Structures are given as C-alpha cells and as structure tokens.
C-alpha cells in the first residue's frame with residue numbers, strides 16, 4: 001500500500017514544528033527520517049500513526065494501515081514476552097506469535113515477565129510486536145536504541161523481509177542500519193520560527 005503525504009504541517013505543544021512535508025512511500029521501500037534532535041521526527045511519526053491530528057495537509061492512508069513502534073516500547077510489564085505478543089495479536093486480529101518470537105530471537109525469553117527484561121530485550125519485544133500487527137506500513141522511532149550489534153543486524157533483516165513482502169517502513173534513526181533506503185531530511189520542512197496556532201490546535205498539539 002502506497003503512503004502519500006502532501007503538504008503536511010504538524011505541531012507539538014501548540015507550536016508548529018514542521019510544515020510543507022510531502023513524500024511518497026511505496027510498497028517494498030524504506031525511507032529514513034533524518035534531522036537533529038528536536039527537528040520533529042517523533043512529531044511527524046505520531047501524526048502519521050494517528051496519535052495526533054495534523055494542522056494542515058493530507059495523508060493518503062488511514063492510521064489502520066500503519067503500525068507504530070515508539071520510544072516507549074508499548075510493552076506490558078506484568079505480562080510475559082509470549083503473553084505480550086498474544087495480547088497484541090488478539091488486538092490486531094492476527095495469528096501465530098511464533099514467527100514474531102523467532103524473528104527477534106525471543107524464544108528463550110518467551111516465559112519471562114516483561115518487567116524483568118533488559119532494555120535491549122524489551123526493545124526486541126517492542127519490535128517483534130510490529131510483526132504481529134500484520135500491518136503493511138511500519139513507522140519506527142529510533143528502533144535500534146539499546147540494541148547490540150547482533151540485534152541491529154537481526155532487526156535490519158526483519159525490515160528487509162517486511163519490504164520483500166510488499167511492506168514499507170519509515171524509520172527515524174541517527175544510525176546507519178545498512179538498509180537500502182531513501183532519506184527524508186526534515187530540516188527542509190522546519191516551520192517558521194514562533195508560528196503560533198489557534199486554540200484548537202493548541203489543545204491537540
């Protein structure tokens with residue numbers, strides 16, 4: 001499924017962060033979001049994930065087509081690794097969790113309570129969740145934070161397989177994942193300094 005973003009403007013805390021953001025993300029392709037700290041990578045991803053409204057512009061796909069892996073891994077601390085994935089599989093109405101467990105090398109940790117995982121293990125679980133969503137467009141915010149070199153390679157392989165299956169990925173990352181991907185530099189879309197929004201947008205920014 002193609003995602004087309006046209007002239008999108010997004011805000012955070014009532015202040016416009018980005019404006020005029022336009023790009024296409026085709027099936028089978030990955031796009032890297034680049035920009036310094038505070039450039040608006042997280043804000044853009046949150047908007048595309050349907051977690052906050054845009055101030056202006058258009059997104060061609062519904063939020064139901066996307067799966068978002070945010071900074072906070074979305075992991076339920078009191079459930080085990082397998083239970084976490086089963087929970088999400090039930091939410092998204094998808095099937096077996098074994099492929100997701102295997103893809104991020106989590107089989108040996110399947111019965112471990114998520115609260116007892118290391119930061120990198122927790123991150124691997126958060127990424128395995130993407131697989132059980134069954135959704136074609138993956139949005140990822142710094143997915144490799146806390147991952148060791150082997151896990152980064154594992155993760156890159158998961159993304160490559162997702163792309164090979166016709167999925168797509170939009171990834172905010174400061175590091176080189178070794179993926180064949182185009183780059184979207186957000187500095188080009190920086191909103192004019194100090195642009196203030198109306199009361200509605202402040203409430204939802």
Ligand SMILES: Nc1ncnc2c1ncn2[C@@H]1O[C@H](COP(=O)(O)OP(=O)(O)OP(=O)(O)O)[C@@H](O)[C@H]1O
Pocket residue numbers: 012013014017035036037038039040041042043044
């Ligand atoms: N809850 C908030 N209220 C007000 N301003 C915020 C809020 N969250 C973020 N901001 C501001 O919005 C701007 C964009 O932040 P955002 O998190 O999207 O940047 P980023 O490109 O993801 O940064 P990083 O690389 O540090 O993760 C920043 O100037 C930030 O300080």
